[in-house]
Amino acid sequence: MTTDLRDLPAAVVLAAATDRVRARRLAEVDELEVLLQWAAMHGTDPLDGLEPRERDHARRIGKVLRQLGGEGTPGVQDFCLGEIAAALGRHVNSTRAAIADGLDLQHRMPATWAVCQAGDCDLWVARLVASRSRKLPVDRMWIVDQAVARMIATEAISRTLDVADAKIVEADPARAEEKAEQARERRFAAVGQSDEDELRMVVARVTAADAAGVDAVLARVAKILLVSHPDASLDERRSMAMGYFGRLGELFALLLRDAVDTDPEDLASALALPAEVLELLRDPAIAARIAPQSVLYVHLHEAGLLSGEGVARVEGLGPHTLSQLQMLLAGRTVVVTPVIDLSDRVRTTAYEHPESLKARVHLVTGGDYWPYAASVSRRVDYDHPTPYRPGAPPEDPPQTGNHNSGPLGRRHHRWKTHAGYRSRQCGHGRYVWATPHGLTFLVDHRGTRPLDPDHARQMFAAGDGIELYFPEEPLTLDLDLDLTG
Template sequence: MSSSAVAGQSPSAAGEPSAEQVLGLAAATLRERRLAEVAEIRLAIEWAVVNGHSRDDRDPMVTPGGDGTPPLREHAVPELAMVRETHPATTRALIADGLDLVHRLPSTWAVVEAGDCEPWVARKVAVLTRSLLSEHVGRVDRAVAKAIRGHAPSTVLEIARAKVIEADPETHRAEQQRSRHQRYVSLSRSDKFGYRHVIARVTAGDAAWVDAMVDRVADILATTMGHDHNHDELRSVAMGWLARPADVLALLLEHTQPDAEPDADAGAVPAWGPSHLADTVDRLASMPASRLASLRGRGRLFVHLTDDALRTGDGVARVEGVGPIDVAQLHEVLGHADVTVLPVLDLRMRRRVDAYEHPEVVKDHVWLQTGGDCFPFTPRSANRDGVDFDHAVPYDDTGPPGQTGPHNSGPLRRRHHRTKTHGGYTTRVVGPGRHLWRTPHGRAFLVDHTGTTRLPAAQAAAMLIAIDDGVELYFTAPVAYGAS
């Protein structure tokens, strides 16, 4: 028997840990992970404390947490986000949850700090209670602190929701009213096969009618497309038909059987119908096909593909807002839409103008060269119409000519644009599609086609000196994590 074997336990083969040891390590690792998350929350809180005072009247303060939590500088959030390698919204949420736990949910926070529960559950409780005033949140805190240690997360969150209603029924009713204005329809990111989810928050009545119409169209399609398609697939196809009112109307009319016996009062408008129903039908009947086709909504998609993909029908097309799809799927995305073919831009050209405004051809060049929002660690999911084209070096009315162009421009979402303009962040274009960022505390990040990379201060300084001399620097040696 090995001398390292624990008394009463059988040694494992080839020195592998025993079942008891694996279980012990699992428990210890769980606690270590929880305490590591607690440390992250503490650091977020400390960052809020360090940045708890505005520097000047152009340095806005925000209160991400609930009532009773302290504010912090809005433009300080992105710097912590860059160091954490997350989007600013993710770090802002961490700060808000941490402040709520410390200032509004202290009993729950004590359990979290001890590593006796999952921090994410406590953070969810912080979000659920954020609308409560500080004098009402104590009731939720006491109840959650008792339950969070030993109950399943779903049970804890159910208790929290109930206590939120009990703590302040008036606020809950006000939140219900506010939710009426928070209805929406949105699209998910595209999956690897080019499909997306349509996500909508609508009234129960509207949902029932949309569901019924989708079912009705799906039933018709079952007779026209054959029965080798399952019902869910047909409902998905039917959803697309609803975007083409003229087509779906023709489909419904074609597959609606007239009454077996004509009604004596067939010309009368039914009691449930609106008064203008007859006029609407007459107008539809008199419209030419081209006008009927124009009833569908209008939208704009930018599709990028090579001449080889167009010629052979094989390859990948990149659709802004959708992602990469098989070229063969383009007909599913474009349907019967009118297509405008734009010329290929030569990105080697030095497009520069003297005006502050970016011409469309310069925007196209910058967008294609950069490939999305150039803010560090931000998703490249923005579309061309959803960004500002920002001068990396601020435009100077009395400066040299040619300040506006791909050499001095980057696409930024509006919030990121404001942060860069007013938050003390600087950026330079240090090559085609390469953006060098420096934070107020001197951290450097390079955003390019590979993503976002931390840079040592010496490398960042060298790149800035080189670009002033018209030279681009590329470093091939790996950068140690945490280097500054």
């Protein structure tokens, strides 16, 4: 029976939302367990005990035991799938996929399956990881299972999947290389039909390295075109920049005019001769200035550098084996920036965040510090969790620094500023949040967790530099909590 939520306090509706999510998750697990029981009931080989002729006939008609899941999962009689699919009112293929994922979770990812059974995560996320890791040997699945089980209940879905993908590569780097090679064989580039406006879609499947290069050129040319097309949007200028790939002479001329400090008219006459263009391009200094500049952030444990094995996380491109990373950097001029010591204290009296501070805050937080935020982009606002006070006495401690800074997406920043949310930084990359109606959360390196309201109140009231830690306890919602003061 549906509860009538009309005219109830906001806190009660919020509590109902949490209850509904948990009930839905448990219902989905219960439904999958029904499928698993059906599979167990039909887990014997239908060929057992048959005479050779009968066995051959059974194989021909498909009355066999099939392994739907990955290595280490029991088989399921193929004939049993149609009936259970009909009982569910679903297509056989989706039913088969659900059983395969359930068997993988049950037999290959028991720690993650336990989190699902507790109702602490969305089942479809665990199923997606199970499907992606199906080709892994069963004795390597623990690498994926343990990592996913630790974060699937507390981290944003995209971050969980990013880690899962990295662990899949780590568990079987040889297969990751083979898979990458197979993907490269599926590369293509195509031009679609013209639409009613005589515009055409250009579609290509290229390597990550090539895609990064194309994107860098588009960004460079779009910036140059801003001078001659000030009213064009960024998307329009990037589209115009794409056209230059079909006019390489004009592309070189455009880049050279932007790169070479000389009179445009004198340069134009020189560029009329291809030989002159080539001569200019032979100059390493000019070639270096023409080449689009991009910054690549690679995260790699020092053990990987010493052993030559491991998984590197490339921001924006995902996990790469070391050999894939070498291919990504091949032919590039690589400038390694100094290692950033995250223990350094960076503070300033100014409101603006210096770039050195932004880099440190991003590396500590990994992205947006809003509860359950998914973004790991560096293109965010850098917020003061404790609001900046203009005109504060000069003797007060600096308000901007890695003690009071957190990345927020523009929408989240707007909500925090104008919608009644409160936050406070209470440690290195550690933040406490309170929503307008009293829900409280802790965001740190482990993700997001609901926080006891009384603990949150104490953390908000603690003095500067004081970090409070509490033993984890079940959340109890305080409907009378007032954190608006």
